[in-house]
Amino acid sequence: MAMVPILDVKGLTKIFGDGCHLCSQSTGPEYETNVCRHCGSIVACSDVSFKLYPGEILGIVGESGSGKSTVVKLLHFDWDATSGEVFIQSTSMDKSININGKNLFARSPYQKRQIRNLFMGIVYQNPHLGLRMDVSSGGNIAERLITANWRSIAMMRGRASELLEKTEIPVERMDEPPANFSGGMQQRVQIAKALSNNPLILFLDEVTTGLDVSVQARVLDLIRNLQSELNLSMIIVSHDLGVIRLLTKRTIVMKYGRIVEAGLTDQILEDPQHPYTQLLVSSQL
Amino acid sequence: MLKADNLSKVFNIHLIGDKVIKGCNGVSFIVDRGEFLGISGPSGAGKSTILKCIYRTYLPTGGDIRYDSVLYGQVNLATIADHMVISIRHKEIGYISQFLKVIPRVSAVDIVAEPLLLKNGVSPEEAKTKAGELLERLNIPRKLFDAYPATFSGGEQQRVNIARAIIWKPRLLLLDEPTASLDRDSTAIVVELLKELRNEGTSMVGIFHDNELMKSITDRAYRMNPETEYAE
Ligand SMILES: Nc1ncnc2c1ncn2[C@@H]1O[C@H](COP(=O)(O)OP(=O)(O)OP(=O)(O)O)[C@@H](O)[C@H]1O
Ligand SMILES: [Mg+2]
Ligand SMILES: [Zn+2]
Numbered sequence: 001m002a003m004v005p006i007l008d009v010k011g012l013t014k015i016f017g018d019g020c021h022l023c024s025q026s027t028g029p030e031y032e033t034n035v036c037r038h039c040g041s042i043v044a045c046s047d048v049s050f051k052l053y054p055g056e057i058l059g060i061v062g063e064s065g066s067g068k069s070t071v072v073k074l075l076h077f078d079w080d081a082t083s084g085e086v087f088i089q090s091t092s093m094d095k096s097i098n099i100n101g102k103n104l105f106a107r108s109p110y111q112k113r114q115i116r117n118l119f120m121g122i123v124y125q126n127p128h129l130g131l132r133m134d135v136s137s138g139g140n141i142a143e144r145l146i147t148a149n150w151r152s153i154a155m156m157r158g159r160a161s162e163l164l165e166k167t168e169i170p171v172e173r174m175d176e177p178p179a180n181f182s183g184g185m186q187q188r189v190q191i192a193k194a195l196s197n198n199p200l201i202l203f204l205d206e207v208t209t210g211l212d213v214s215v216q217a218r219v220l221d222l223i224r225n226l227q228s229e230l231n232l233s234m235i236i237v238s239h240d241l242g243v244i245r246l247l248t249k250r251t252i253v254m255k256y257g258r259i260v261e262a263g264l265t266d267q268i269l270e271d272p273q274h275p276y277t278q279l280l281v282s283s284q285l
Numbered sequence: 286m287l288k289a290d291n292l293s294k295v296f297n298i299h300l301i302g303d304k305v306i307k308g309c310n311g312v313s314f315i316v317d318r319g320e321f322l323g324i325s326g327p328s329g330a331g332k333s334t335i336l337k338c339i340y341r342t343y344l345p346t347g348g349d350i351r352y353d354s355v356l357y358g359q360v361n362l363a364t365i366a367d368h369m370v371i372s373i374r375h376k377e378i379g380y381i382s383q384f385l386k387v388i389p390r391v392s393a394v395d396i397v398a399e400p401l402l403l404k405n406g407v408s409p410e411e412a413k414t415k416a417g418e419l420l421e422r423l424n425i426p427r428k429l430f431d432a433y434p435a436t437f438s439g440g441e442q443q444r445v446n447i448a449r450a451i452i453w454k455p456r457l458l459l460l461d462e463p464t465a466s467l468d469r470d471s472t473a474i475v476v477e478l479l480k481e482l483r484n485e486g487t488s489m490v491g492i493f494h495d496n497e498l499m500k501s502i503t504d505r506a507y508r509m510n511p512e513t514e515y516a517e
Contacts, residue, residue, distance in 0.1 A: 271344055
């Protein structure tokens with residue numbers, strides 16, 4: 001029983017700046033910087049490789065600036081990678097678009113948008129990035145549905161109210177803009193929007209950071225329930241090991257743009273190998 | 286079914302000047318199908334370390350852990366890929382720790398039902414019913430079924446923990462002092478449940494604080510030799 005990864009990421013690299021041939025060799029944990037001392041470019045992530053398996057939640061932890069959000073934004077095609085490849089493999093995928101076994105970074109911008117609109121969902125740490133604050137919550141979801149080729153207004157309204165109910169937003173508030181909502185509610189509208197196209201892969205970037213503990217708990221419970229109900233594959237970025245412990249079975253640890261350790265989440269927490277992971281774990285427990 | 290071959294584990298603590306702590310060293314044993322192996326040895330000898338290496342909560346430093354998997358055939362648990370370990374944990378190997386790791390805001394009955402859902406396609410209702418029956422046998426009051434175990438007594442939590450570990454009848458069960466926080470009556474019930482599980486074919490490796498208890502339920506004991514395993 002060989003399990004095929006739904007997402008296979010190989011050598012993902014993003015350099016901000018002109019870059020030079022020494023960028024990768026002069027940055028990383030052993031140099032304690034992600035800034036190339038030769039050309040001044042920022043190596044946001046370098047040679048990041050991992051697999052995401054169907055139905056699993058994979059955690060990415062690491063300190064601020066370690067490149068976690070960069071990885072997610074590259075995989076969501078928000079930014080172009082400097083180098084690297086990504087493959088999606090799924091049998092349950094919409095037949096209208098054949099992307100199995102092809103490097104998605106090499107697709108046309110149009111195809112990338114299509115892949116994103118049909119198969120991916122994302123929740124940004126900053127709700128302003130993921131939502132239009134002055135458009136109704138239902139409208140935010142409808143905009144997303146339109147990109148996934150929905151057309152009937154009635155069906156879109158129906159879908160929006162179903163999703164808002166799932167994410168515990170009172171349906172009667174569907175016509176209010178997210179600007180009227182609390183931080184926790186905005187995150188839940190973002191989650192509803194991200195789920196609207198029935199994605200195969202969901203990216204969650206620091207979804208609970210900055211929320212009150214009790215609100216955090218509701219968002220985390222929501223994610224946990226969605227995972228068991230919909231069997232979604234997710235990548236969850238967090239610097240909070242509590243979130244990682246609660247939601248994930250496997251975790252990647254990043255520092256200065258590199259993966260320093262990857263393993264089972266309980267192994268990372270109980271038997272961390274890399275000095276940085278040991279520091280991270282000991283300072284959070 | 287399981288063969289530890291010269292298994293060793295050392296912890297390198299980089300934070301305190303690359304201190305090296307010995308977990309276990311040169312551990313070799315075999316567990317046949319349907320067998321219950323006890324592990325005995327002085328406190329600090331590394332008994333729990335062995336179980337955690339088998340479950341891969343610890344990454345072994347040396348040696349092999351050969352396991353005859355239904356999913357993957359012969360594998361070395363010390364080195365196979367993480368996602369394969371996850372599948373094996375869901376379908377084949379269970380682990381009872383000394384204490385329950387509570388899952389926040391999940392009721393006792395759901396905590397117990399979860400592994401059954403992960404293992405095979407039983408319906409959520411059926412899983413819940415089975416979980417309730419098992420909790421009942423373990424004398425957990427019915428009114429606690431829907432409560433969160435975070436507020437339970439140590440003994441109640443541990444019985445929830447045991448129920449969660451045995452409900453899905455794993456092929457191989459690792460037990461780390463499962464009855465340490467239980468009173469005599471609860472211990473007797475747990476022993477009975479473990480014997481039933483064994484009769485249904487589960488192989489086990491267990492650590493028990495009580496030697497008499499260990500003798501009464503295991504087939505054989507692997508004695509950790511302080512000479513080799515405990516020596517600095
Ligand atoms: N648009 C950009 N232009 C230049 N540098 C950038 C840009 N976006 C990110 N970076 C840099 O890339 C590095 C990685 O940033 P990233 O946002 O991925 O970190 P992160 O791990 O998500 O951090 P945090 O935990 O603070 O969210 C940082 O040094 C950051 O300053
Ligand atoms: Mg970030
Ligand atoms: Zn450079």
